[in-house]
Amino acid sequence: MSDSSQPFKEMWINLQTLVNRRLEEALDQSGDCPPILKEAMSYSLSAGGKRLRPILVLLSCEACGGDLETALPAACAIEMVHTYSLIHDDLPAMDDDELRRGLPTSHIKFGEANAILAGDALLTRAFELLANQIEIKSCAAACCVDLANAAGAVGMVGGQVADLESEHLENPSLEILEAIHKRKTGRLICSALTMGARIGGADPATLKNLERYGTCIGLAFQITDDLLDLTGNEEKMGKGVRKDADHGKLTYPSLIGVEESQRRSQKLIEEACLSIAPLGSHGQRLEELAHFILERDH
Amino acid sequence: MSDSSQPFKEMWINLQTLVNRRLEEALDQSGDCPPILKEAMSYSLSAGGKRLRPILVLLSCEACGGDLETALPAACAIEMVHTYSLIHDDLPAMDDDELRRGLPTSHIKFGEANAILAGDALLTRAFELLANQIEIKSCAAACCVDLANAAGAVGMVGGQVADLESEHLENPSLEILEAIHKRKTGRLICSALTMGARIGGADPATLKNLERYGTCIGLAFQITDDLLDLTGNEEKMGKGVRKDADHGKLTYPSLIGVEESQRRSQKLIEEACLSIAPLGSHGQRLEELAHFILERDH
Structure with a gap:
């Protein structure tokens, strides 16, 4: 159980360290596979992400009274899925990015074929972790369904298809933008909360909240991401800023302006905190995390 | 339960029809996703495969005394994984194929980004099917583990990486070739049998057999595949023959000759039939299927 008097940033770093260690173990235990493949998987997994999604899994589990340790397989699984999606999004056929978190992207470093395959392997391994390492098998299966729905055709992959299609739209609307983001990033983040809640033994009402x-x-x-692209610091972001803006990509600020974007993200964070008010003090960390999203600078 | 007096080919067509119908349903139920994505998934799924892997799942389940119907989710899941692997293997960065089963490959038809994403979505949906539709959740989780191990870094994906690497080998050996094939095609076929057996309620000894x-x-x-590449009929195969041979790809005939390849595949089929001898008459269909592999002409 994490210490509730600990400053938020300290807690974050501790959970990050925990997740990083377990991710490394998960790769080491992945058995006999071609060294270049393991290297490519490990390279992208350890490229210094914030670990937002795994930390959400852990905090959601704790908020429901569960033991952090039992949520670690799901925490690692969701980070693997997130990482695979970054590798594939960066490919020449998609966003064609050469830098990610300040480092060469997977296909630049390992070649396109190995990048595609490292992504495939990470996605596959995520489900193996859930199914194998969550001890209550009804819960393991429910988490597989959560993650698959969030990551698949109706979720993240569908969002990426819609995002690529939106580049050719003449009159993009806020509704279209929001539908894309709900799929592309929203549903995976949502599944972090539901998986954590399931593992923590949440009742249906808490799960819904x-x-x-x-x-x-x-x-x-997503809104703060768009804002940071406009106003952020390149060094802290580890990637070029104004990239989306300069490419004429559909973003919140480009559609509704900077101020309205800020107002909207603030309102969403208020609503988020309201949703978990029934959890009382158990929801403290999640509340802090919601405010952190608003205030982050990278 | 299938009728054991039915001719083998007739049984095969019936099971194919059953699998095809369920695959279609599984896609229709996959909810709200961009039409182009659903079209790309459906295009490759319905491109007229033999359905060897799903039929193995069904026959393995039946051989263990299970009900065919209960094995259909796993049958569909494994065909989705097989199809995703073909889509990704055909990509320009990998084998760069323009034809598959006589039709334009996915990236030719839908563009590279959509092909990659359709593959990703099929892989993801496979795990959702297993976790959601297999009723006994301990069995669902075990099947997820089987399929993930067979398809992931230690299995099929690892095999594809090793296969791409082998193109640069100066002195390829039979051991290397066999290790590649065990991973690239062998483990997935193996998981068809173990998933079917689990769902059919097999005891550990039967599972091993x-x-x-x-x-x-x-x-x-795999050996007969290599032989068909050399000696097969282009029309029946739905793809160019001698393609592997002309590209100097590592194949059984190129390493040990045609006759020794034939002898070896015959011996393997004998061993396969011996393994399931303890099943008695319950193993009849699997025995027929083993012989069919030897005698197939496409």
């Missing part, structure tokens, strides 16, 4: 919280912070996260 | 059967027919299947 945490899901609502996830939907709100997911959208808020 | 069916796994052994799977290993043997998996290798035999």
